[in-house]
Amino acid sequence: MADAPTLLPAGTARRWDLARAFLRYGLANRTTYRAVYWAQLVNAVVKVAAIALVWRAFHAVDPGQFPVGGDAMIAYGVVAALGSVVLDWWSGPHHYLARRIRLGTITGDLLRPMSLPRQLFAIHAGETCSALLLLGVPVYLGALALLGREAAPAGPAAGLLALLSFALSFALLFCCSFLVGMIVLKTLNLLGVMHVYHGVITLLSGFWIPLWFYPEPLRRIAELLPFQSIFFTPLTIYIGHRRGADAAVAILQQAVWLCILLVAVHLAWRFMRRRLVVQGG
Amino acid sequence: MALIEVDGLVKHYRVRKPGRSVRRLFTRHSELKEAVRGIDLRVDAGEVVGYLGPNGAGKSTTIKCLCGIMAPDAGRIRVAGLDPSRRRLELARRIGVVFGQKTALWWDLPVTESFELLRAIYDVPRERHRRRLDELTALLGLDEFAHVPVRQLSLGQRVRSDLAAALLHDPQVLFLDEPTIGLDAAAKSGVRRFVREIRARGVAVLLTTHDLGDIEELCDRIVILDRGSVLFEGSVDEALGRYAPHSRVIVEFSRDVQGTIEVPFADSLHRRDDRQAEIVFKRAEETAAAVTRHLLDAYPVRDLRITEPSIEDVVKSLYEELGDRAGGAEPARG
Numbered sequence: 024m025a026d027a028p029t030l031l032p033a034g035t036a037r038r039w040d041l042a043r044a045f046l047r048y049g050l051a052n053r054t055t056y057r058a059v060y061w062a063q064l065v066n067a068v069v070k071v072a073a074i075a076l077v078w079r080a081f082h083a084v085d086p087g088q089f090p091v092g093g094d095a096m097i098a099y100g101v102v103a104a105l106g107s108v109v110l111d112w113w114s115g116p117h118h119y120l121a122r123r124i125r126l127g128t129i130t131g132d133l134l135r136p137m138s139l140p141r142q143l144f145a146i147h148a149g150e151t152c153s154a155l156l157l158l159g160v161p162v163y164l165g166a167l168a169l170l171g172r173e174a175a176p177a178g179p180a181a182g183l184l185a186l187l188s189f190a191l192s193f194a195l196l197f198c199c200s201f202l203v204g205m206i207v208l209k210t211l212n213l214l215g216v217m218h219v220y221h222g223v224i225t226l227l228s229g230f231w232i233p234l235w236f237y238p239e240p241l242r243r244i245a246e247l248l249p250f251q252s253i254f255f256t257p258l259t260i261y262i263g264h265r266r267g268a269d270a271a272v273a274i275l276q277q278a279v280w281l282c283i284l285l286v287a288v289h290l291a292w293r294f295m296r297r298r299l300v301v302q303g304g
Numbered sequence: 305m306a307l308i309e310v311d312g313l314v315k316h317y318r319v320r321k322p323g324r325s326v327r328r329l330f331t332r333h334s335e336l337k338e339a340v341r342g343i344d345l346r347v348d349a350g351e352v353v354g355y356l357g358p359n360g361a362g363k364s365t366t367i368k369c370l371c372g373i374m375a376p377d378a379g380r381i382r383v384a385g386l387d388p389s390r391r392r393l394e395l396a397r398r399i400g401v402v403f404g405q406k407t408a409l410w411w412d413l414p415v416t417e418s419f420e421l422l423r424a425i426y427d428v429p430r431e432r433h434r435r436r437l438d439e440l441t442a443l444l445g446l447d448e449f450a451h452v453p454v455r456q457l458s459l460g461q462r463v464r465s466d467l468a469a470a471l472l473h474d475p476q477v478l479f480l481d482e483p484t485i486g487l488d489a490a491a492k493s494g495v496r497r498f499v500r501e502i503r504a505r506g507v508a509v510l511l512t513t514h515d516l517g518d519i520e521e522l523c524d525r526i527v528i529l530d531r532g533s534v535l536f537e538g539s540v541d542e543a544l545g546r547y548a549p550h551s552r553v554i555v556e557f558s559r560d561v562q563g564t565i566e567v568p569f570a571d572s573l574h575r576r577d578d579r580q581a582e583i584v585f586k587r588a589e590e591t592a593a594a595v596t597r598h599l600l601d602a603y604p605v606r607d608l609r610i611t612e613p614s615i616e617d618v619v620k621s622l623y624e625e626l627g628d629r630a631g632g633a634e635p636a637r638g
Binding site: 040055 | 368394401413417421422453
């Protein structure tokens with residue numbers, strides 16, 4: 024294979040080289056166990072089909088309860104299910120950190136000429152891209168072929184804005200999971216922390232149930248936290264519930280949350296690095 | 305040229321102590337453990353230094369401080385000219401580390417994919433990487449398992465892969481933490497041959513091991529630690545002189561020899577029976593040749609056997625001296 028494009032500036036060429044290497048890592052990891060890959064694909068199909076059927080049935084019973092049309096509600100469910108498969112918050116940086124600490128191999132990560140947050144980001148990006156290519160794209164194309172308008176974005180602009188919003192969701196989710204990973208590093212307790220974290224994401228991100236169905240107090244709490252920016256924001260942009268300036272404000276809000284969380288990641292890592300005691304001889 | 309320089313290294317740990325019963329849910333106790341106490345160390349280019357001591361002596365803590373993943377509480381460290389805790393990322397390109405018990409590779413990735421990822425992380429130009437990988441493949445025999453995921457490798461193959469991974473970016477300093485632990489004789493011999501090759505190329509190697517074969521075959525110098533302090537530093541011969549100064553001659557007579565056997569300079573003499581005796585003498589005071597010459601002249605000798613002490617005797621003697629304080633590792637011979 025040839026070297027990274029030499030016409031690019033050195034920094035860009037290095038980033039390109041790293042991105043390609045971590046994508047290969049993600050693809051190799053995703054395809055290591057053939058049975059696991061096919062099971063994940065079937066799981067994604069079942070999830071998408073189930074959620075489409077459920078929302079179609081609910082909407083048919085009482086359309087007045089929904090602020091959006093039946094097609095939009097099905098699209099919301101389909102893309103939410105796919106988003107959960109691709110962004111997969113069960114096996115993010117927190118899970119990687121916990122596993123490496125348990126095996127004592129975190130030392131290997133700490134010895135590389137790349138800070139741990141950057142390594143984790145690159146690994147997570149590689150894994151997410153591989154999930155997008157091997158699971159997200161085929162199932163999405165299948166859903167589009169079978170459901171047509173019911174799975175499609177509200178329009179080309181909504182589709183592009185949702186794509187941008189999902190990219191920010193990925194970064195937001197990474198930051199949240201990294202911060203959870205820091206708690207795991209401090210407490211050496213994965214399961215307890217992870218159950219709370221996953222419960223919070225499931226409840227407050229609008230992933231299974233859109234926030235407009237929540238009771239007023241809970242919705243207000245959700246709106247004050249970053250989690251709704253992970254799923255509810257891109258999904259409502261995708262189905263056209265938020266358009267134009269409203270969509271732009273929502274994306275800006277995601278960007279603000281991202282800045283805040285990046286600072287938190289930086290501070291948390293600086294705090295943990297100074298106190299880091301690697302377990303075992 | 306010194307590639308590792310350590311002066312007065314001190315490192316404390318805070319270790320959490322579990323509380324009793326339900327109380328542990330509400331209270332937290334910890335104690336300060338002094339892992340390393342004022343260590344001085346120096347390793348030159350092309351030198352292999354054995355860093356020895358019982359479990360818990362502070363060996364791994366020192367290595368973690370030297371690699372920059374732990375900041376020392378006091379003291380001055382320079383590795384390849386850099387302060388590890390301040391310039392860890394820069395230092396990472398100049399050092400290689402192998403922990404025999406823990407792989408630095410990615411469990412599910414084939415070995416070649418791990419190497420490719422490391423090439424990108426260390427930013428090694430592809431052509432240089434390919435040359436280096438070819439060289440390491442030839443030295444370590446990696447080609448037979450290059451496409452096998454790390455999780456499916458035997459321990460020997462895994463250690464060889466880790467050694468290659470640690471040297472892909474051509475480091476000046478190599479830290480080896482028990483690299484031959486659990487390996488069979490052939491695999492150990494291969495790893496030792498490789499370390500000698502690396503030393504010949506001018507790499508400074510700091511070797512932590514309980515394997516006495518590693519020490520005898522590889523180390524130019526040894527540093528022995530106990531409870532965070534240096535107990536001994538010098539060559540293997542110096543260690544033998546200090547901690548195992550005696551040699552033994554076991555003599556077998558062709559007929560019964562009754563009465564006292566007299567050997568000048570013998571420190572002690574043990575009669576096994578009328579036909580066998582063991583003479584223990586200090587090498588510094590008499591040579592084995594003189595002792596055997598005396599025996600051959602004075603007694604009807606059928607056979608003689610001279611037993612020189614090994615580094616195993618040194619470590620045994622040292623660990624016995626440390627006794628219960630160390631609670632230590634039983635040294636194994638490679």
